[in-house]
Amino acid sequence: MSAVVCAEPLDLPGLIAYWLDDLAPDEEERIEEHLLGCPVCSARMGDVVALGAGVRALADRGVVRAVVPSAFLQRLIDEGLRVREYRLAPGDRVECTITPSDDLVASRLTVDLRGARRVDLVKCDAEGREKDRLTDIPVSAAAREVVLLERVDRIRALPACVQRVRLVAPVAGSERLLGEYTFSHTPWAPGPPPAVH
Amino acid sequence: MDAALLGDGDLARRVVAAASAGAPDAEAELYRRLAPRVRLYGLRHLRDEQAAADLTQQVLLMTIERLRDGKLREPERLASFVLGMCRMVVLDLRRGTRRRARALEQFAEDVPRADVADPPRLDTERLTACLANLAERERSVLVLTFHSERSAAEVAQELGLTAENVRVIRHRALVRLRACMSGEEPAP
Numbered sequence: 097m098s099a100v101v102c103a104e105p106l107d108l109p110g111l112i113a114y115w116l117d118d119l120a121p122d123e124e125e126r127i128e129e130h131l132l133g134c135p136v137c138s139a140r141m142g143d144v145v146a147l148g149a150g151v152r153a154l155a156d157r158g159v160v161r162a163v164v165p166s167a168f169l170q171r172l173i174d175e176g177l178r179v180r181e182y183r184l185a186p187g188d189r190v191e192c193t194i195t196p197s198d199d200l201v202a203s204r205l206t207v208d209l210r211g212a213r214r215v216d217l218v219k220c221d222a223e224g225r226e227k228d229r230l231t232d233i234p235v236s237a238a239a240r241e242v243v244l245l246e247r248v249d250r251i252r253a254l255p256a257c258v259q260r261v262r263l264v265a266p267v268a269g270s271e272r273l274l275g276e277y278t279f280s281h282t283p284w285a286p287g288p289p290p291a292v293h
Numbered sequence: 294m295d296a297a298l299l300g301d302g303d304l305a306r307r308v309v310a311a312a313s314a315g316a317p318d319a320e321a322e323l324y325r326r327l328a329p330r331v332r333l334y335g336l337r338h339l340r341d342e343q344a345a346a347d348l349t350q351q352v353l354l355m356t357i358e359r360l361r362d363g364k365l366r367e368p369e370r371l372a373s374f375v376l377g378m379c380r381m382v383v384l385d386l387r388r389g390t391r392r393r394a395r396a397l398e399q400f401a402e403d404v405p406r407a408d409v410a411d412p413p414r415l416d417t418e419r420l421t422a423c424l425a426n427l428a429e430r431e432r433s434v435l436v437l438t439f440h441s442e443r444s445a446a447e448v449a450q451e452l453g454l455t456a457e458n459v460r461v462i463r464h465r466a467l468v469r470l471r472a473c474m475s476g477e478e479p480a481p
Contacts, residue, residue, distance in 0.1 A: 109464050115337060118444045125376075131303060131330060132379070133372030138330040145336060147470060148439035151424065152427040155436050159421050162436045163429060165451040171441060234430045236453025 102136035112270070129169050158200040158248035162216070163233040169202055169243050183241075186275030193282050194251045201251050203244045205263060207239055207275045212265035215274065216274050217244065222258035305368035320357050327353055327375060334379045340442070344386055352378045371429035382394040416474070421464075423473035438463055462481040 106127060113119050114127045131138045154160045158179065173179050180198040182190050185206045194201055211214065217230040235242055242263060259281065263274040296304060296318040304326075323369040331352050335345030355378050359365060371480050424432055437448045438459075445456040452459070468471065 108467060109460065113445075113460075114468065116438065116442055116444050117337075120448075128334060128373050128379075129376050131333065132327070132375050135326065135330075138333060141333055143471065144330060144467065145333060145475070146415055147420075147467070150417060150420045151435050151439040154417065154421055160424055160432065162433045163344050164433060164436065167451055168437055168440070182329050232429060234433045234449070234452045234454070237386075238453060252394060253326060276437065 100135050102134050104130075106130060106137045106140070107143070108132075108140075111137070111144055115141070115144060143161070150192060153246075156199070158198075158245070160245065161247045161250075162243055162245050163235065164243050165229065165239070166204075166243055169204075169245070182279070184277040186277065189278035189280060191280050191282065193284050194248060195284050196286075198248065201246045201248055203246065203261065203277070203279070204277060205242045205244070205261065205277050206240060207242055207263050209235060209239060209274070212237070212272075212274060214266055215242070216264050216266060216271070217242065218262040218264055220262060222259040222260070224260060247278065251281070252284075254281050254283065301326065301371050302369040305360055305365060305371045308357065309363055309365060309368060312361055312363060315361070323357065325352050327356070330376065331379060334376075335383070338379075338383050339386060348379065348382050348386060351382045355382070419474060421469075423470055426473060427466055427469060430462050431469065434462045435466050435470070452474055 105146060110119075110123075112192070114124060114131075119127065131141055149162070160258055169179065169181075171215040177199040178197055179202055180194060181202045181204055182192050183204040183206070184190055201249045214232050215235055217233050218228050219230075230244075233242065244261075258279075259279045261277045261279065263276075264271040265274055266272075296307070298405050299307070299322070301323070304319045304323045307316045308323065310316070317387070329427070331349045332345050335348035336342070339345055339348065352375065356375055359374075359378075365371065383431075402442040408460070428433070433452070434448060436449065437443055439447075445459040448454075448463075449459045454462075
């Protein structure tokens with residue numbers, strides 16, 4: 097059997113917009129009729145849907161590191177996910193860990209973003225040496241905090257350590273420090289089992 | 294001619310021509326082809342896997358029933374016909390109406406079942422790695438988009454971007470993610 101082809105394939109932006117209910121009704125109808133009659137485009141749509149479901153499942157399992165708005169974090173909590181949150185102001189230090197019952201870990205870093213055209217989140221070791229950089233993180237200029245969802249699998253694997261997180265605004269070959277936050281991590285150690293009577 | 298080699302319209306014609314005598318091969322092939330497409334319609338409108346499966350079953354049974362009854366005059370317009378069935382059943386499911394489902398139960402036993410391919414399964418380890426390889430904005434936009442199925446305008450409002458900017462980032466991110474998942478772009 098020869099390979100099935102589509103003479104007028106639907107483009108990816110159109111498929112995504114259709115999936116997200118982001119189209120005018122007549123355009124939605126055109127796409128639906130095409131999808132019901134076209135194995136090529138429906139398979140492509142199926143791939144996008146599967147990817148979307150995969151992204152959601154990974155986010156729920158806490159294995160996606162992402163900067164998210166505060167409102168999104170609240171939606172996760174409202175959906176019943178157990179989120180361990182650490183709220184820090186610039187200069188703060190926190191003792192932190194992750195327990196087996198935590199679904200997600202979120203760092204909530206209070207910051208004043210006024211005047212910052214771009215913000216990077218820089219992870220440093222205890223001595224302040226840069227180890228990792230999240231470049232041009234997506235934060236609204238009006239936001240009062242940066243919320244970082246960490247990967248729980250990575251946090252669970254960490255030994256006891258100190259990590260400094262800096263929010264910086266790159267400016268003309270240099271960078272302006274917006275805030276530094278220190279995390280003193282200790283691996284989870286369960287307490288002694290309850291006494292048996 | 295083998296049913297698998299026919300187009301959708303020719304399959305529909307074969308079912309119409311056989312009428313009540315039935316054309317099991319053509320009916321099974323139509324079921325196999327249309328099931329994943331109708332499931333996507335169901336997921337899009339009902340946002341629930343079980344409800345989409347119920348919709349698929351009902352729509353395809355109704356479609357074959359009506360083809361047998363000669364109610365599709367233009368078989369080349371099968372997609373439009375199925376779309377009409379989909380809309381009707383979605384309305385029924387939203388109303389919680391089980392009447393149609395009950396009426397179809399008897400008929401269902403008479404329709405040949407086809408092996409319907411399972412939805413594509415993802416390599417989650419690779420997806421984790423491919424997601425990690427995206428730019429920060431791309432990853433955040435995808436998570437916000439697909440976790441709560443938010444439109445570009447809604448994501449834009451939360452991130453302080455324009456809707457057009459979100460569409461561009463979303464498109465670029467999905468293209469990169471699909472390339473990484475298919476092996477066209479190496480996973481990190």
